[in-house]
Amino acid sequence: xxxxRIAVQKSGRLNEDSLKILKDCGVSIDNGxxxxxxxxxxxxxxxxxxxxxxxxxxxxxGVVDIAIIGENVLVEKGEDILVMERLxxxxxxxxxxxxxxxxxxxxxxxxxxxxxxxxxxTVKKYLESKGVKAELHIINGSVEIxxxxxxxNGICDIVSSGSTLFKNNLKxxxxxxxxxxxxxxxxxxxxEREEILTRLRFRxxxxxxxxxxxxxxxxxxxxxxxxxxxxxxxxxxxxxxPLAEEGWSSVHTVINRDTFWDVLDELKAAGAEGILVxxxxxxxx
Ligand SMILES: Nc1ncnc2c1ncn2[C@@H]1O[C@H](COP(=O)(O)OP(=O)(O)OP(=O)(O)O)[C@@H](O)[C@H]1O
Ligand SMILES: O=P(O)(O)OC[C@H]1O[C@H](OP(=O)(O)OP(=O)(O)O)[C@H](O)[C@@H]1O
Ligand SMILES: [Mg+2]
Numbered sequence: 001x002x003x004x005r006i007a008v009q010k011s012g013r014l015n016e017d018s019l020k021i022l023k024d025c026g027v028s029i030d031n032g033x034x035x036x037x038x039x040x041x042x043x044x045x046x047x048x049x050x051x052x053x054x055x056x057x058x059x060x061x062g063v064v065d066i067a068i069i070g071e072n073v074l075v076e077k078g079e080d081i082l083v084m085e086r087l088x089x090x091x092x093x094x095x096x097x098x099x100x101x102x103x104x105x106x107x108x109x110x111x112x113x114x115x116x117x118x119x120x121x122t123v124k125k126y127l128e129s130k131g132v133k134a135e136l137h138i139i140n141g142s143v144e145i146x147x148x149x150x151x152x153n154g155i156c157d158i159v160s161s162g163s164t165l166f167k168n169n170l171k172x173x174x175x176x177x178x179x180x181x182x183x184x185x186x187x188x189x190x191x192e193r194e195e196i197l198t199r200l201r202f203r204x205x206x207x208x209x210x211x212x213x214x215x216x217x218x219x220x221x222x223x224x225x226x227x228x229x230x231x232x233x234x235x236x237x238x239x240x241x242p243l244a245e246e247g248w249s250s251v252h253t254v255i256n257r258d259t260f261w262d263v264l265d266e267l268k269a270a271g272a273e274g275i276l277v278x279x280x281x282x283x284x285x
Contacts, residue, residue, distance in 0.1 A: 003044040004196040007058055007067035010036070010049035014181055017089040018068040022047075025203035044196050055184075056081055062188030066197060072158065072179035076119045084197075085183040085204055088211070094119055096126075096174040097165050098154040099147050104173050110134045110154060116146030117156035126176045144168040202284075209283035213254045216264075217276040222247050224271040231266045233259065254280070 008018045022029060028041045038047045048064055055067045056078030066084075072094050074081055096115070098104055107130045116137045117123050127134055139146065143157040144164050158179075159165060159172055183204065189197065220228050225240065228251060232238050238253035251272075255263050260277075267275065 001044055002190075002192050002196070003039070003046045004066060004193045004200065005046045005048060005064045007048045007050045007055045007064040007069070009052045009055075009068070012052060014052060014068060014070060014090050015049075017087075017181065021068070021087060021089075021204065021207060024207045025200065027200075027203075043200070045200070053077070059184060059186040060188075062186050065186050065189045065193050066200075067184050068181055069184050070179055071182045072119070072122070072177060074182070074184060075177055075179070076122050078184070080187070082185045082187070083182045084185050085201065085208070087181040087183060087204075088208060090181040091179070092158045092160040093178050094122055094156065094176045095159045095172045096123075096154060096156050096176065097144075097159070097170040097172050100169050100171050102153070104171070107132055107174055113153040114151075115154050115156055116143050116152035118143055119156055122176060123156045126174075144170060203282075206282040206284050209285060210280040212257050213280055213283060214257060214260055215252070215278040215280050216255050217250060217252050217278070218267060218272040219243060219248055219250055219274040220270075220272050222249055225249060225251070227270045228267060228272055231263060231270060233263070254283070 009015045019029065019031065027043045027045055029038050029047055030041065031038060036049050040047070050058060052070055052073055055064070055069045056074060058064045059067055059078065059081050068087065070090060071083065072092070074083065096107070096110070107127070110127065110132050111134065114135045114137055115123060116139055118138070118140055120136050120138050123136060137146065137152050143155045145168060146152040146155055147170065148168060155170065156176065162172065165172055185197070229238060232251070232253045233255060238251050241250045243250055264275065
């Protein structure tokens, strides 16, 4: 039977959440820690555990059909590769930073300077677009230490909380790109495997939608129903059911995680009581 081959980071920041999303899609993988390849038990899929940085080439060569990878790596090494879904985890940015002590006005301040980075193509393209010429010093890790040991005037690296920059007396001065984990597809994927991909994408979308929303149940006096319903965003219109107690109703709806607490405040103020909030397992629009 044909299987779709997916690349997942072997170890590192993407590994756990990548396997979690597959699990939430109902795909069971026997996961021996040292295995480099595993087969799903209940879906036509094989997992290859690879280095994030090697994945663009594997996709290009068609050795794997799809991959969960940091978008920043595709920008650096795989601009030809198609992104199918943004997966809403491993969010970070790729930024330029300089020592706190350096007076910084604009990207022109990098002219003739030395920048340490693991993302040379990304920096080069960005600086070219700004008409700035700088010297790049390519290193694979611990980039933030470079200015402190006199290796470079500035750096370009991943920033998330900013604590690594802070600890190294650096300040973020330009955000080159924003990144998150994405589902990328090989240009060489076969038609048969594309059909499997369509099924997997349907599941991924249901999982992502569910993660983004909460199911909310509340009680309200009937005379407040119009006001409460007007507050609710919901998928369509909310479900309203009569309670056993005369003059009261139960309202059921779905609320987006981002606006959730604000909506809850408004609902309480409008007279909603006994509000229950439940996670959603899967959601198909
Ligand atoms: N501090 C961070 N916060 C959020 N996401 C991050 C952070 N650092 C890295 N990432 C994202 O996770 C991806 C993997 O990072 P990680 O450090 O685990 O591996 P790597 O060294 O880039 O890759 P490899 O698997 O080739 O060793 C990065 O490409 C980026 O998209
Ligand atoms: O803004 P922060 O939240 O501090 O995150 C940024 C840091 O995280 C990443 O390093 P990581 O911990 O993955 O180590 P690595 O360099 O070994 O990959 C990245 O290379 C930065 O150094
Ligand atoms: Mg890292």
